[in-house]
Amino acid sequence: MPPQVALALLLLLGLRICTTPSLSASSTGSCPIDFSFVSSFYPTTCQGSSTDQQGPPSSACCLTAFNTFGLGIALYLRESHIFELPDNRTLYACYDAYQAVLIKTGLQKFSVLDCQQFSNSSHFIRSPTLCGGIETVEDWQSKVGVTAMDSSCKGDLSNSAVCQVCYVDALLAFSIASNISVNNSDCFYFVALYAAGVINEFGPTNPATAGCLLALEASTSNHNRSHHLATFVAVGAAIVVCSLCVIALSTWLWCRRRQQLYHQRFVSRNRRLLSSTLQPNVGAIWYQFDDIKLATNNFSTNNLIGSGGFSVVYKGIMPDGSQVAVKSLKNCTKEGDAEFSNEVEVINSVRHRNLAALRGCCVASNTSLGHLRLLIYDYMPNGSLEDYLFQKGKPVLEWADRERIAVDMARGLAYLHMGVQPAIIHRDIKANNILLDEHLNAHVADFGLAKVTLEGMTHMTTRVAGTQGYLAPEYALYGQLTEKSDVYSFGVLLLVLVSGRQALDLRGEYPLITDWAWVMVKSGNTLGVVDGRIRDTGPAKVMERFVLIGILCAHLLVAFRPTMAQAFKMLQGVVEVPQIPDRPLPLTHDGLLNFDGNSSVSSMPSIGDPRAYTEDLLR
Known part of the structure; x- marks a missing residue:
């Protein structure tokens, strides 16, 4: 491990323990480490710690002394295969032994306990909390395994290029070890100890090994140490930059892949959704x-x-x-x-x-x-019936075209109700869902709300969906859906087609077209429902028949509405239009209209305020 990295690590450890209370230096244990090697690694940064020094030693002196003590821990690991000392008494016995050797080397006034790095015993005492519980060489080999560092850090590290390779591989080993530990700095320290004390065949006290992995140089090699420091600073900076680039690229690729998976999952889900519907060479x-x-x-x-x-x-x-x-x-x-x-x-x-x-x-x-x-x-070149009737700039739809469109709509709906099994209820019949081809033939479209009926059921109760003005009362108010709900919507649409008036117009006296048309018919002005622009262009009797069919289909009472098949035959003139049954008073009228004596409201549920009923229909 390069010197600047080891020093940074030790500085980090020092910062972590700066607030930890100092332990007593008294000890009655024995130290298993022989510190005789210290004389070969005299901490030159502590040369001022002589008999005349005043105050605590410098931080550089403490770090160097701490590194030298760490070399002793690496030597202990090499001999015992254990990373840390067994207990606090043993540690302080080693502090005493180390202190005695330092005094012999000329540091009479230097005390290890004056350095904050030595005041925390947790770095040198065995603990399951250090580096994921690694305590022995066997633990390391079991949890970390063999890495590239086992080869590159094994031989002579005096060559700077070889040392750089060892350093890079040590970083890789650290990345593996850090995955099993919450405290990454402890694992960094263990990597240095393992490389110097176990892997390197020359041992931690070898000057080249100590210089490369523990930031220590023999006391006679100051020039070479400075050279190594400069080299490792440059290499370390380059590796940091490269690592940041790799992280940035990996993050970008990960985000891109995640986004691709997000889009792919949507497509796959929808294809599975329709897998049974769209078969090869069949239909759509x-x-x-x-x-x-x-x-x-x-x-x-x-x-x-x-x-x-x-x-x-x-x-x-x-x-x-x-x-x-x-x-x-x-x-x-x-x-x-x-x-x-x-x-x-x-x-x-x-x-x-x-x-x-x-x-x-x-x-x-x-x-x-x-x-x-x-x-x-x-593609339908003439757009929707809604566009053709109400869009500015469109030509007036002639009666012959309206008659054909009405028959086409009825034929299509009759097929949905009677021509397929089980029957299909469209639920959203309106002018916007009737498309016109180049010959103004009508095509019923938009089946997003369609319901397939269940065999044997006369009606179903479901969530109300559709368009205001076209909804049958029993469906809008109670959610009761039958084929007659489509018949009601068709009746409204037929009145819209014949009159050229919107199904719902809140500006008029009668917002609902069904109320307006009913009042016109009951007053004897059935032909007045027909669009005034075409009223004189077709047979009056046929026009009146179409109006009456619309009134009948849009009757408030379900039982009085014909089926779509019956309505289709009425439009063709094959079947006569029956007498229109009376219905309740117009839903938007303020008072009671004086219809003929046969008018009756007894067949409808009692409703206090007609306006309130209208508001329910318009919701």
Whole structure:
């Protein structure tokens, strides 16, 4: 071990014990160490400690004297295979023996107990708390094992290059030993003792061994010692710099690897989530993220075609020239797993001309974009029905187109309810989830909230989800979900399509379109529900039929609503629209309207304030 490191270690030990009370120097034991070697390692820094010295010895003198005493401990280790002395009495007997030799060398006024380094006996007495409980050579070999130091520190260390190699390997041995000890400085001290007292074949009293490993030089070699000190300072500084660089690089690589594992775990979890849903060569496929990134121009805002509370939609052009809509789900947490897997599973299990077709999926995660769950659909050039009806700059939707869209929507929903087993309840039928292709054909989309019904169950109770204004009362208030809940939402959507009015408009007297349309119908102005811009462009009877079907489907009482299959046939004119059953008073009306004498509210639960009921529906 190089001198400057050993000195730094001893200084560290001195600082640790500076507040420890001094022990009595009296001793009745015997010392097992022969200190006759001290005359060959006269502590030149203590030359001033003569008969005329006043005050305590200098710190440099104390450190050199402490190192020389440590050489005696290394000699004791070599002979007994034990790192420390057995007890306090033995230690103070060795202090007395060491003191006597120092006096013979000319240090008459020097006392080891004047140095703080000697006042703490814990460094030289066996203890299970020192360096992970290493007390003997056998303990060292068992806990630390054979290291490179066992070879490099074995021979003659008089050559500075050989000593440097030994020093580097000693540092490596220290790093191994420090892993088993809370107190690293004790292990550093043990490394020096073991290298000098056990490994080196010339022993610790050899001048080259003492100079290299214990920072001691024979009293006649001051010039060589200074040379060694300068060499070791340079080597030590270089090793410290290199070590810091290695630590910094290792930390950076560790952080990078940890981040990569974080992203990889997300991708793996989502692939496992859909492993049973997406099968090779069946239905939807897995897309490579690089292909989607290229198709959307790295998710450029110029490709953004829609944004909602749960997703963002980009237009993309695939390598084969086909246009796609890339839906990026916003909720990529574990809580969003159910919605993601549900949408993929439901839409991938059905195929119908009026249902949006899922082309595939993509899951990715990186530092720049974060977690990504992507659903790839066929691109619909005319966007959503919501956009076409209410976006400025769009042409007025003609009656013939509205009629076809209504039939398409009904056909798609009827297929979900009757065409597949078990039936699927969409739960979020609204204008924004109806997509229009280049021919204005309608496609029902967004199956993130869809529920698959259980066989034999007439209804299920579930967490309420959907869009205000489109929710059926029994579902919004009590969480009771049936196919008739979709029928209600379809009725609202049909009224929106026919009238060109939003489902929920808080600015008007009747916020809910169902209340407004009901009042219009009951007042005998059924045709007044139709959008005034197209009212004269189609058959009045057909328009009125569509309005009545919307009223019937959106009836407050579940039993009075038709099935989607029945509603589909009514829209086609195959089945006549039955007489509209009376319903409770408009939910947003302040008072009782004077309907005809057949009006009845006895079939609804008693509600004190109609406005309060309306507020419940709008929550």
